[in-house]
Amino acid sequence: MPRVHNFNAGPAALPLPALERAQRELLDHDGTGMSIIEHSHRGKAFEAVHNEAISLLRQLLDVPDDYHVLFQYGGASHQFAVVPLNLLHAGRSADYIITGGWSEKAYQEAERIGTVRVAGTTEVDKRYTRIPRQEELTLDPNAAYVHMTTNNTLFGTQWHWLPETGDVPLVADMSSDFLWRRIDVRRFGLIYAGAQKNIGPSGLTVVLARKDLVDGGRKDIPTIFRYATHATNNSLYNTPPTFAIYLVRNVLAYTVETGGLDEVERRNRRKAELLYGTIDERPDFFRAPVEAASRSFMNVVFRLPSEELEKRFIAEAAREGMVGLAGHRSTGGIRVSLYNAVEVASVEFLVSFMRAFASRG
Known part of the structure; x- marks a missing residue:
């Protein structure tokens, strides 16, 4: 599997x-x-x-x-x-x-x-x-x-x-x-x-x-x-x-x-750059509620235009092999956790899915 x-x-x-x-x-x-x-x-x-x-x-x-x-x-x-x-x-x-x-x-x-x-x-x-x-x-x-x-x-x-x-x-x-x-x-x-x-x-x-x-x-x-x-x-x-x-x-x-914490930080910054960049290029569809200077490199939260779309986003992503994208039960929305072991390739896969999902609306 x-x-x-x-x-x-x-x-x-x-x-x-x-x-x-x-x-x-x-x-x-x-x-x-x-x-x-x-x-x-x-x-x-x-x-x-x-x-x-x-x-x-x-x-x-x-x-x-x-x-x-x-x-x-x-x-x-x-x-x-x-x-x-x-x-x-x-x-x-x-x-x-x-x-x-x-x-x-x-x-x-x-x-x-x-x-x-x-x-x-x-x-x-x-x-x-x-x-x-x-x-x-x-x-x-x-x-x-x-x-x-x-x-x-x-x-x-x-x-x-x-x-x-x-x-x-x-x-x-x-x-x-x-x-x-x-x-x-x-x-x-x-x-x-x-x-x-x-x-x-x-x-x-x-x-x-x-x-x-x-x-x-x-x-x-x-x-x-x-x-x-x-x-x-x-x-x-x-x-x-x-x-x-x-x-x-x-x-x-x-x-x-594998290079210590300098390499860990390099990968983490690259992952956040990919994800926040994708969110910011479609502000009409993805809404990031956090002020830019306070954005987390570990937990990226954002909303879609409706809760119905968010549920569809999570379900379709799961069918594509992406898990853990639902926001906390107290906040709702989407949450992407980019902890150290999450590969850059996984974030690249996610942002490709996000762009395709947004284009379908």
């Missing part, structure tokens, strides 16, 4: 060579006579995979020595609670910049734990079409941290600059654009990212955390929720999602082998 053009928003496409490696090694990992799924997380075979994945992340992002690389479970939604549990001490407040549905959820979860405030939002009638400007933010210089969501899967916006927060640590949910290009990790106090968009399967979250923040984290929370617990135990305090970590290792190794 031929593989489809996968534009799902997450869980999303993975590089075929990374999957083929897993297929080859599934029954016998590295000559051990059993699958990596069957190995103990305390054994040498898995420990090698685990440490290789951490090393590859450090290599790709040039992660400084004063940052921990942690593997967590539960996805970004779990981190919505774990971040304030660790970093929001009694008597302190945290700032949240609201740019979409997931940053709303992060704020609401933190509200249950401590004092938080909205430091900026671009919400208009329950929709977000742009990223705020620095002068629109009202940041507290005494905040425990500033939280942002770097890419917004529902509304198709993305930060292309970072807010200046002074001495206040910047905490970022990068779940939907982690590793789409190089970043300066030093600009952040803590980064967390669900793996299921760009680097692996669901069920695993990567956390990059400055060591002083981890060391200064709250001690009055359950042991399992403390970043310090997982840092001390190299993310092996309890049984981690071993197969997910194994697949992340495969994806990261493939990324290094």
Whole structure:
């Protein structure tokens, strides 16, 4: 059966060579006579995979020595609670910049734990079409941290600059654009990212955390929720999602082998250029609601002249082998997710279909 053009928003496409490696090694990992799924997380075979994945992340992002690389479970939604549990001490407040549905959820979860405030939002009638400007933010210089969501899967916006927060640590949910290009990790106090968009399967979250923040984290929370617990135990305090970590290792190794993040960014920019160019050449038929300067390179959203046409577009595209094009249930329309593993050829196939569909009207 031929593989489809996968534009799902997450869980999303993975590089075929990374999957083929897993297929080859599934029954016998590295000559051990059993699958990596069957190995103990305390054994040498898995420990090698685990440490290789951490090393590859450090290599790709040039992660400084004063940052921990942690593997967590539960996805970004779990981190919505774990971040304030660790970093929001009694008597302190945290700032949240609201740019979409997931940053709303992060704020609401933190509200249950401590004092938080909205430091900026671009919400208009329950929709977000742009990223705020620095002068629109009202940041507290005494905040425990500033939280942002770097890419917004529902509304198709993305930060292309970072807010200046002074001495206040910047905490970022990068779940939907982690590793789409190089970043300066030093600009952040803590980064967390669900793996299921760009680097692996669901069920695993990567956390990059400055060591002083981890060391200064709250001690009055359950042991399992403390970043310090997982840092001390190299993310092996309890049984981690071993197969997910194994697949992340495969994806990261493939990324290094094929040119690293510079090559990843080049492909991602080419894909976005193709798709937005096609949308903009037919503004009478394709309507992109996001301001140009805030357009996402990961999740491209647009509307057609009617919902009936949108349903037809999605159905006809599916018959042509393109899946995952329906917008989020809360927003409707069309959403094309261009994560790292989506090939340029798949986007070329899509834009050819779009032009033909628009000509038929």
